[in-house]
Amino acid sequence: MALKERPKPFLLPEYCKGCGRCLDACAKDCITLSDQINPLTGLVPVALDLANCNACGLCMDACPEPYGLRPAHEGEIQDFELEDPAKLFGVKPSDAPEPVDIPNEVLPLPRTEPLVIKGTYASALGALLAGCRHVYGYPITPSTEGAELMAKFLPKLDGTFIQAVSEVATVNMMYGTAGAGLPTMTFTSSPGFSLMLEGVSYMIGAELPGVFVNVMRGGPGLGNIAPEQADIKLACHGLGHGNTRALVLAPSTPQEMLDLTMLAFELSFKYRNPVILLGDGYLGQMTGKVQLPETMVKPGIPKWAVYGDAMHRKNVITSIFLTESDLEAHNVHLNAKYEAMQVEARAESFLCDDAEVVLIACNTPARTAKGAVQELRHQGIKAGLFRPITLWPFPVEDLKAAIQGAQRLVVVEASAGQLEDELRLALSKAGVREFPEIESVRRMGGVLPQQSEIMTRVLGRKEVLA
């Protein structure tokens, strides 16, 4: 076979920025800096005089522009004239295929006897049954048992558990795996969650699913490792910078730790958005009865993923929208998604139908409040409990129904009023102007409200009224 003649270089001057790297690459001095500014670019391109060119190709290797110096096509050098770049290089940006959704498979699970496990374990099992095989984490009390269980189980399921160098690294490993379209999660606690917020904002911006189990502990700062509910404001209103929202689920039993973790994965893929599961230190450590579901999930791959295969080659995961109008459009899109999430509002109303005193609480304080409701009922007081299961969106329609006959509202919480703030905001946004004065039973610093304190508040006030 005859040696094919090597092509000489070719250059459209408007794609040359005149860096001059090709000048000293050429041993034949074929290339010089032009003395004319290119009117299209405002830059000074190089000029080629190929009389002495031996087509060594070094100038092309030196050119940093993909469409800069390149091998000439047949006849190109002779017939050069400025052409429409679209026609010159074709209009099709990529031959990558159009991706399609590979759906999840729902597999049956044999019916089993209830387990007796702690909340963090229940959540970890929920994640495994939801199809999560990629867990990243950084040890932090009181959430660590979840990560420990994953570190034990995942290798046996050919899954991945990596203890990251920090919470910052954790959330970004999640960003990668979520970007590949797979379910991923972490267990953390308040200080760790603070560190993850940058990444949460990126995940929301890039529309990535992921489940964050935040077993809240006492703060601010290092605080302590006892239960608190002082991250409600972060989860509902402070997920990093920008216009961010995420569904916030608040379990109150080990069973709900499992059920809501599974739900969190489902919702996180449904909306392409992180979901935050807020527990408290008590709930994470609490052992209780947990019934496993009848089905489990084998995840597929969504069409938007960057899985690293041919089908998903055309995709990009990013939160940059450099042009203002593009970013505004993206925010409008995100807002529409946040609006669509409102249907996910969930709540439990316990004996609220005829309740004159409605207690409002979530997580472990809701259980204490439930005990108080029962005790108050024994004493002939018509008490009920309204328990938001989603804190964002706040289940305001359920709340309105629950407090219809209420003469008193008592918010029971292990924070300085963060749940009450959510309640007030939700009522205000829903246009509810008339509601009883809100009373509170609040403890902080890792102390949970006690049933006796709720009783004192409710009964003490009653005596005053009488």
Place this chain on the structure above:
Amino acid sequence: MSKASVFYDKFERHSHGEGLKGHATHYCPGCGHGLAHKYLAEAIDELGIQDRTVAVSPVGCSVFLYYYFDVGNTQAAHGRAPVVALGHKFANPESIVVSYQGDGDLASIGLAETVATAQLGAPITVIFINNAIYGMTGGQMAPTTLMGQQSSTSPSGRNEYNGQPLKMAELIAGLDGPVYVERVALYDAKQRIKAKKAIQKAMKLQVEGKGYSFIEVLAECPTHLKMNPEDTEKWVKECMEPVYPLGVKKDLTVDPWFKRNAPCFKGEKILSLAGATSEHPERFCKGFPTHLAAHDISLKLAGSGGDGAQTAAMLIARAAISEGFDATHIPSYGPESRGGTSYADVHVAEEEVLNPGSPDPQVLIAFNAPSLAKFGPTVRKGGYVIYDSSVVSEAPALDPSIKVFPVPFTGIATDLGKAVVKNIVALGALQAATGIFPKDTLLGAIRTALKDKCALIPLNEEAFAWGIKSVEGLDK
């Protein structure tokens, strides 16, 4: 071929591909990024891995890498590209993942991620563009800025108060994880050939599953060095290279090791790991122990770490659930890992435990004097207090309605040859004192918990029986 096919035919993401931007990069004249892009594109092309590649764009001038590369693209937060790359690599071990980063991204804000990922050693490829300056934010000092070099945040030149420039290739090569580390440059044809080969080799090592590789590219930033492109090339050669010597810093010969099976989604496997079983436990209770409480019994077990209060609490909860009741157990520890306080709140409810805390329990099991002193007075009237009389010499005065059972948990356990079974002695005492569940219910829970340590069952059964006997002895 007019270009490496790994570049898009048109850069639709660059200002929507309008005008010249559809075919021109956003890089300044003389910038090193374009060449690094080109060599990376050629390596991907030549290795035939375009469909498998995931390129991670960093924050910095190369944030828009995804404008150009027709591969799977993802854009990471500042400094986080290597861990995003790991997230992709573990999601799909067949993917070929490149973390492309500048000096601020890799060597400043992302240093922890950079070092930890390199040490982890999973096969990804990191391309590090070191141009000794922050480009995108406008010419601030980089961790790799040279001593004396002016920047907008070191206006009179980098000095000792800014610290010394960071030599990343040497630092990374000093770690155990990486298999291949090389520093290359772009300032002349010879260096460019070496740079191209190094990037190709780094990619190939990943394709072969051999491990983490790191290529540092000394690159030009004429704009922020305020020089023309030609002088910048000279500056890299004459000023940067002496600080950052070129060459291979590490090149290990290793066998391919990164092989990962597809994850398992067999339900039976998960159930078995969780210890879930379809076998119904045998039930012995005739009904809820209403002689203790109508619907909900509150217990507290208190002692020091190592007394076994938590295990005993767990066994009570399991026993209750095996009988079809609801139960909860909340542990509470002091800050010490060993030997601190260890309290457990347990509830057993006929239907549902409403409040799982036990601030005023009906039953207290105290393993030491401080626990008895602290919680004895909280026990409800008519309740039960069972304590370790081996270690508590004198019980505090309690309400006369409370039934008190001093049982030598420790003494019995020691006589049996294993002090650790004192909590099982306590469970026997609980059974005999309160009749909370039939003996077989608690024994069933004990046997289930020891199903992987069957040899210990007889000892525990004996401890349980002695606990019962001691209480029965007290009755006489």
